[in-house]
Amino acid sequence: MHANLFDRFIEKESIIHRLDPRVKVITLVGFILSNALLPDGAWLAFIVGWIFLLFANDLSKLGLSYTFRRSIIALPFALAAVSAIFSPMGNPLATWHFGMFTLTPTDLGVLRFTSILIRSWLSVQMGILLVATTPFPDLIHALEHLHFPKSLSTIIAFLYRYLFVLTDETFRLLRARDARSAGLEGTKAGGALFWRMRVAGNMAGQLFVRSYDRSDRIYSAMLSRGYTGNIRTLNPHTMKQSDWAISSTIAVFLIVTQMIGWIR
Amino acid sequence: MRFSPAQLHIPDGFLTLFVSAIFWLLTVLFVNQAIRQTNKKLGEKQVPLMGIMAAFIFAAQMINFPVAGGTSGHFLGGALAAIVLGPWAGILVMTAVIAIQGLLFQDGGLLVMGANIFNMGIITAIIGFGLYRSVLNQNTKVRLGVAGFAAWLSTMASALLAALQLWISGTSQLQIVLPAMLGVHVLIGIGEAVITVAALSLIERTRPDLAKPEKIAEQGGYGWIIGGVLFSVFAVLLSPFASQNPDGLESVAENLGFLSAGVSAPYQLLSDYSLPFLGSTPLSTIAAGIIGVVVTFALVFLISRSLKKTDPTSKDH
Structure with missing residues (x-):
């Protein structure tokens, strides 16, 4: 994306x-x-x-x-x-x-x-x-x-930065679901509503695990570049x-x- | 790609300054405490973790499941975030999500953002974490069941709060907005519950280290249990009472001098609506509520249809 x-x-x-x-x-x-x-x-x-x-x-x-x-x-x-x-x-x-x-x-x-x-x-x-x-x-x-709380604004900045990345991840999950949910034209594909909800839930759990691991990786990468809790800008x-x-x-x-x- | 209409993101202009200010005050108190608590626990690590978890909630809200007639349900995430990350971190994450939705996408207003954060981030954390924390020592089945119930109830509590805020602001009549909001969110809440349970059990199975009961217990103590149970009881008792007997609630509010402070203009969309053969019994209120729900669904359906047509990027999903 x-x-x-x-x-x-x-x-x-x-x-x-x-x-x-x-x-x-x-x-x-x-x-x-x-x-x-x-x-x-x-x-x-x-x-x-x-x-x-x-x-x-x-x-x-x-x-x-x-x-x-x-x-x-x-x-x-x-x-x-x-x-x-x-x-x-x-x-x-x-x-x-x-x-x-x-x-x-x-x-x-x-x-x-x-x-x-x-x-x-x-x-x-x-x-x-x-x-x-x-x-x-x-x-x-x-x-x-x-004077907006600094940690909150940095969190929002991070959210903005990784929005694209995690949305891409979500689209990969959705594409994978679509690819495995083939159905004939005119017939209903997939299970009942409850089943569909559960699949969505499993996907959310999967996304959580991936995001969590990613945040660990990002944090160590940031540390390796000397991150001290402040994000600096040239502006x-x-x-x-x-x-x-x-x-x-x-x-x-x-x-x-x-x-x-x-x-x- | 499309965003489903989120009925809980109140836009600017729908709440009076009085209501907006009160909820901003409450929200600032909670968020301030949340910042302090997560700072103490995580230090500078909190920034990347919270930021990415917020991005996770935002992205997870796009995982939709088709419901019926072209509409699709999606996930709100407040309860799940509070359960797996702890209540303070959950509040912070939801605050960031709601802030970016309001700032960048105009999904929810700025002046009313305090109320939106309270409804969707704070009350969900209190109920979601509080109830889950209270059964932390039980077996997995009980825990997941309670997590589902907490997710459902937190959605209902959000809807209840939003309805009450709209009513105190004089934006809507309680008899209509309350049954309609609760009616819609009974169903949305079921989706929320199933997703939360499925996500939680998947996390427990694949990464037990992330959702260990001992780890969750560290995130908050008995205060949260008490708060969670209190708010839950409040929501459970108030919803049916208020839906069936809004006049009762109205008179309570009037006695407390609540309404005169909030309602700036005399509003009366309908002098009175009634079903002639039912009179002004709770039944007629419920019937009117159901009609409100049907109209809401029809509107949401039509809007999502029209959005689908006008949004060329929606084709690939």
């Missing part, structure tokens, strides 16, 4: 790409926080937030609709989570089918539902923009600079003047958004 499959970074020359990763992380958190703080139905503020997002999209040279397109892939996950909650939203249709439910969607309910979806949708898009314009290792360094990560200017502009913008949302 190609290592880029998981990578969300898209290389471009843009202001957003050059921006210090710390600024981007704080902007993302600030933007999500700002969305969460806005009251339900603050449409104007939501629109302002969306324009901010579009503007950032444009500056990043990824194209105006880039995060929108990606968020379409991400939103069904949100909807799958909401479906349990908002299943009654679709039920007026079902009323005619079964004829035993009396459903009365109210204006407040619709308002709340829409506001939640918009908040979530805006937040997801900003996250997509962040990972599209920042190499993941830089993101980890930004977290470290922001200086210093805040430039432009970084400060941009972050204060963003801060002002977020405050203005809040004012638009609350003062009506």
Whole structure:
């Protein structure tokens, strides 16, 4: 498998790409926080937030609709989570089918539902923009600079590094299972559901043993190269003047958004 | 390749700041302790081990098994990680997995990540390890049986917590979200249980040194047993009570002044839904819950179908 499959970074020359990763992380958190703080139905503020997002999209040279397109892939996950909650939203249709439910969607309910979806949708898009314009290792360094616990951030860096390797291992296991699960066209291959679950479990156990051994090997290899518990980087990560200017502009913008949302 | 929709990864915007902050606080306390504990036990070795174990959980979540109608179940891993690696390491590993899912794949939000980590990493470690630890001296059959039950229950507890968080946030009505979440996760939990047991027994057979009871006993003591049993009893008692009698839970919460703190906006999607011939009995709630489950399944099914169509890389698997 190609290592880029998981990578969300898209290389471009843009202001957003050059921006210090710390600024981007704080902007993302600030933007999500700002969305969460806005009251339900603050449409104007939501629109302002969306324009901010579009503007950032444009500056990043990824194209105006880039995060929108990606968020379409991400939103069904949100909807799958909401479906349990908002299943009654679709039920007026079902009323005619079964004829035993009396459903009365109210204006407040619709308002709340829409506001939640918009908040979530805006937040997801900003996250997509962040990972599209920042190499993941830089993101980890930004977290470290922001006093995120060091051992945890190093663990995440390791996770990212070996994601590809272990996913490849998983695909090998899956391919081997497929290769040994031949069936005639039209007939069902493999055993019952319980059996399939057990096979999946055995595969997970196998993967665990392999991963564990690999971690031992990696650790001794690292020791042999003088690992002391710190991962070093050549990237200086210093805040430039432009970084400060941009972050204060963003801060002002977020405050203005809040004012638009609350003062009506 | 495709990712199955994970119903438990709550996205940003679905929980209020109040709920998000409380669960961030709890999560930070637990994770901080986990870092200290694993640091003490493993030193600098913890980094490669935890990192690769986190990658293992991430990769193992891709091992799917076809269920029916194009949907497939997959593994969550919280209980297994806590059992074989110990509870603190399990928490750390799950934290890293959930963090990367939220950061890199937008699978679960950032502001709500505290809640996601608590639901999928901490409660699963407490129940998974606590219950397993309590039968560590028993024979293999009992141990594996309890491991399976713990895996199932930890999945249910995650779903229960997520449902309660969504409800306190005023995102959903308890009568709908609770039976729907629990209904779906009764089934997901069975998959989780079978996978956990099979994985654990395979590890015990092929690498007995990795899952020796003595080694597991070192990872945590009676505190975990007490915690695990307490939370299990809580989950077992609360789920049926809450599913059948959500109004009871609601009034308890109101008396505690819980709801007024959490719910910012008056929400009422449905003024009341009822089955005319059943009235407002628990039966009608359950019936509504079942319909919620069916709708959820239908939605998840449709979404996974549509994703399959749009995702060109899904062809090879």
